[in-house]
Amino acid sequence: MTVTFITGGNTGLGYESxxxxxxxxxxxxxxxxxxxxxxxxxxxxxVEYIVIDVTNENSVINAANEIKQKEGHIDVLINNAGIPGGYQAPKDITSDIMYNVFNTNVFGIVRVTHHFIPLLQNSKHPVIVNVSSGLGSFGQVLNPEKIESKVNALAYSSSKAAVSMLTVQYAKGMPNIRINAVDPGSTKTGEQFKHGTQTLQEGTDAIVKMATIGKDGPTGTFTNRDGIIPW
Structure with a gap:
């Protein structure tokens, strides 16, 4: 049986996935x-529950150890935990605001990935799915025909752009693990993202697809439910 761990799994995209x-x-x-x-x-x-705060190193270590004791490995890691961080005007963005968003959306992925790699390496076909956003895609936000071009979210967008590069570099450095980024699209996931246009099922299509790829599946890609999208 495939063992899958999903951060931020108590609500929204994580819950539906x-x-x-x-x-x-x-x-x-x-x-x-x-x-x-x-x-x-x-x-x-x-399903099973593991307490984890991706902004806290000890919490991540404890979560990894708990799953190690129970399973000895995981096959799929879905780095889903993330925060929007508000939508202040660029002139109002401070380093504290940036750090708060990056601490969850970027450093959180690094913490979890680092401590869960040993569990993934015990899998025959390990997979990592990084939940990113079209708001972190240069191609999407610069395309006037895309909804992402209408949003100016400096902290959130730049954090998701960083997730894209994390994905590429992890994929290059660990070719034995299938590592991909996905864009759920504009999805109604709760109070923080209540203006989305997609259902949760539509929003999790890309996550589920990349979480179920085989050993010869893609790696180092960025996709949404319709296929490959620009970085």
């Missing part, structure tokens, strides 16, 4: 920094 992958036969562990919300979501989904 857990639901869909469980239906496909994966054994799911969802991660959440809120124990109360995580336990509630896990019970609803019929």
């Amino acid at each position: 857990a639901k869909r992958l469980k239906e496909l036969g994966h054994k799911i562990y969802i991660g959440s920094r809120s124990e109360e919300k995580g336990i509630k979501a896990a019970k609803e989904l019929g």
Whole structure:
């Protein structure tokens, strides 16, 4: 059975991905920094729960150790945890605002990936899915025909652009692991993203697709539910 760990799995895209992958036969562990919300979501989904705060090194280490004790490995890591960080005008962006967003969206991926690599290396066909955004795509935000071009979110967009480069560099440096970035698209995932145009099913299509690729699947790519998109 494929063992899958999803950060930020108690709500939104993470929750829906857990639901869909469980239906496909994966054994799911969802991660959440809120124990109360995580336990509630896990019970609803019929999956396992691991407490994890991706902004805290010790929390990530403890989460990795817990899964190591229970499973000895994971096959799929979905780096889904992320925050929007607000949409201040560029002139109002401070280094503290940037750090807060990057600490979850970028450094969080680095922390989790670093400490979960040993578990992935124990898998026959390890996969990492980094949940990014079209708002981090230069091609999308510079294309006047795309909705991303209408949004000016300096902190969030630059953090997701960083996720793209993380994905490429990890993929180049670890060719034995299939590592890809995905753009869910504009999706209604809750209070923080309540103006999305897609359903949760549509928003998780790319996540589920990349979480279920085989050993000869792509690596170092950036896709949405329709296929490859520009970096």
